[in-house]
Amino acid sequence: MTIVRVRSFAFLGIDAVPIQVEVQISNGLPAFLIVGLADKSVAEARERVRAALTAMGLALPPKRILINLAPADLQKEGSHFDLAIALAVLGAMDVLPRDELARFAAIGELSLDGTLNPVSGVLPAALGAVQAGLGLICPQRQGGEAAWAGPAAGVLAAPDLLSLLAHFKGTQVLTPPEPPGLAEPGFLPDLSDVKGMETAKRALEIAAAGGHSLLLTGPPGGGKSMLAARLPDLLPDLSPEEALEVTTIHSVAGLLEEGKLVKRPPFREPHHSASQAAMVGGGPRAKPGEVSLAHRGVLFLDEMPELPRQSLEALRAPLETGRTTVARAAGHFTYPARFQLIAAMNPCRCGHLGDPGRECRRAPRCGEDYLAKISGPMLDRIDLSVQVQPVSPSEIARAPAGEPSAVVAGRVAACRARQQARQDGRCNAEAAPEQFALAEDARTLAEQAAERLRLSARGFTRLLRVSRTIADLAEDELVRRTHVAEALTYRHRDAARTTG
Ligand SMILES: Nc1ncnc2c1ncn2[C@@H]1O[C@H](COP(=O)(O)OP(=O)(O)OP(=O)(O)O)[C@@H](O)[C@H]1O
Numbered sequence: 001m002t003i004v005r006v007r008s009f010a011f012l013g014i015d016a017v018p019i020q021v022e023v024q025i026s027n028g029l030p031a032f033l034i035v036g037l038a039d040k041s042v043a044e045a046r047e048r049v050r051a052a053l054t055a056m057g058l059a060l061p062p063k064r065i066l067i068n069l070a071p072a073d074l075q076k077e078g079s080h081f082d083l084a085i086a087l088a089v090l091g092a093m094d095v096l097p098r099d100e101l102a103r104f105a106a107i108g109e110l111s112l113d114g115t116l117n118p119v120s121g122v123l124p125a126a127l128g129a130v131q132a133g134l135g136l137i138c139p140q141r142q143g144g145e146a147a148w149a150g151p152a153a154g155v156l157a158a159p160d161l162l163s164l165l166a167h168f169k170g171t172q173v174l175t176p177p178e179p180p181g182l183a184e185p186g187f188l189p190d191l192s193d194v195k196g197m198e199t200a201k202r203a204l205e206i207a208a209a210g211g212h213s214l215l216l217t218g219p220p221g222g223g224k225s226m227l228a229a230r231l232p233d234l235l236p237d238l239s240p241e242e243a244l245e246v247t248t249i250h251s252v253a254g255l256l257e258e259g260k261l262v263k264r265p266p267f268r269e270p271h272h273s274a275s276q277a278a279m280v281g282g283g284p285r286a287k288p289g290e291v292s293l294a295h296r297g298v299l300f301l302d303e304m305p306e307l308p309r310q311s312l313e314a315l316r317a318p319l320e321t322g323r324t325t326v327a328r329a330a331g332h333f334t335y336p337a338r339f340q341l342i343a344a345m346n347p348c349r350c351g352h353l354g355d356p357g358r359e360c361r362r363a364p365r366c367g368e369d370y371l372a373k374i375s376g377p378m379l380d381r382i383d384l385s386v387q388v389q390p391v392s393p394s395e396i397a398r399a400p401a402g403e404p405s406a407v408v409a410g411r412v413a414a415c416r417a418r419q420q421a422r423q424d425g426r427c428n429a430e431a432a433p434e435q436f437a438l439a440e441d442a443r444t445l446a447e448q449a450a451e452r453l454r455l456s457a458r459g460f461t462r463l464l465r466v467s468r469t470i471a472d473l474a475e476d477e478l479v480r481r482t483h484v485a486e487a488l489t490y491r492h493r494d495a496a497r498t499t500g
């Protein structure tokens with residue numbers, strides 16, 4: 001009585017954990033059992049495997065077929081175990097060569113006719129297979145995604161079970177897939193469309209250059225959303241390691257477009273009704289949240305105070321640590337979540353606070369109430385806060401086109417390169433301020449301002465980081481008083497708080 005084993009994977013966060021699918025066929029009452037802490041989606045594999053084999057003209061032997069998913073104490077979920085189960089059963093039935101099967105891991109969902117359907121997590125599975133010195137069998141449409149794991153991956157991308165049978169028999173060999181190229185972002189609006197608003201544009205450039213968080217406050221129709229949407233285009237390409245990491249997260253989330261590599265920083269714009277689980281991950285099916293989908297890219301919170309309080313507060317930990325932890329039956333696991341936050345808000349609910357002709361009767365209380373929806377610790381994590389002054393329609397019509405995104409992106413790239421060379425690959429938003437060369441009068445100004453604005457230790461650190469970026473944009477190795485002075489102009493929130 002032999003046992004046939006085929007490797008597959010379970011996903012904990014973005015890690016592919018090896019799972020051994022074991023099949024034993026023994027004499028006894030005919031049965032088809034799956035054990036090993038499988039949830040309903042895995043248990044249903046039984047019916048899909050049975051139907052797929054029948055579609056190929058193969059009947060299951062009238063014996064006791066036992067499937068074990070080891071390690072048995074780890075919760076398994078998802079339909080992606082179908083393929084490994086089917087292959088192991090075919091091995092145990094002597095339809096497929098067992099020694100060949102031992103050289104592969106497998107992931108894919110079976111259709112009733114034996115077709116292989118796409119599943120999430122193919123890229124981390126391929127990386128896991130390479131690590132274990134195995135090849136990967138996956139659905140044909142995802143072969144390209146698996147191929148990103150490197151030439152060692154030995155990927156077999158099959159349209160259905162029958163073609164796998166033909167491949168192992170040698171009658172029709174499957175050709176190895178090629179990586180499918182880079183994901184092209186759709187149309188991105190250009191910065192040159194934004195007329196005037198020089199202060200806000202400068203703040204956007206500083207935020208892009210140093211990876212800082214930015215809050216734009218202003219009346220409706222003032223161009224806040226317009227500015228925020230132009231941030232991703234100012235950021236440099238992801239490095240090859242970052243691209244693989246981001247693509248892996250998107251693969252686990254099942255969001256990868258035709259298996260293309262994500263080379264540009266992602267831009268996520270969750271709706272302001274987004275739940276906590278949608279924001280930081282979790283829920284009944286643990287999937288990466290918005291903060292992880294925005295990893296190495298931008299998270300844009302439009303109408304920030306309208307977000308549910310819990311969703312907003314849940315951002316505090318990832319903003320500090322660059323990770324998010326989700327509790328599951330199988331234990332706690334973490335997703336990477338190092339993103340740049342850009343938020344927009346109106347000054348109050350009606351949006352016209354501060355405009356003498358239009359503000360409502362509840363001013364200025366309405367503004368305070370509106371801002372109070374964002375907690376102090378959350379505001380403390382904002383590096384740059386600027387007031388967006390709307391440009392009048394006639395000025396918009398008359399003003400010349402501004403600088404195009406490509407020009408600003410060039411300066412941003414050069415500025416990032418300076419920071420990374422100096423700080424071990426870290427941008428200023430992640431660097432320790434003790435490393436910064438600070439002029440004596442610059443430090444004095446920063447300390448005085450911190451006292452006057454009653455900045456927290458975190459606020460002070462963030463002020464120095466923004467000053468560092470302003471110095472870097474000026475190609476100055478020393479942070480001078482003027483750089484700190486400019487950084488202080490982007491603390492609109494603190495200034496508003498202390499002047500009442
Ligand atoms: N400075 C500007 N240059 C060119 N167009 C502008 C400018 N400001 C506003 N607009 C025009 O106004 C429209 C509305 O701007 P946007 O949606 O960015 O405003 P908003 O500040 O996000 O408003 P809300 O608070 O209502 O969300 C833009 O799509 C653009 O057509």
Ligand SMILES: [Mg+2]
Pocket residue numbers: 224225226302344
């Ligand atoms: Mg808007």
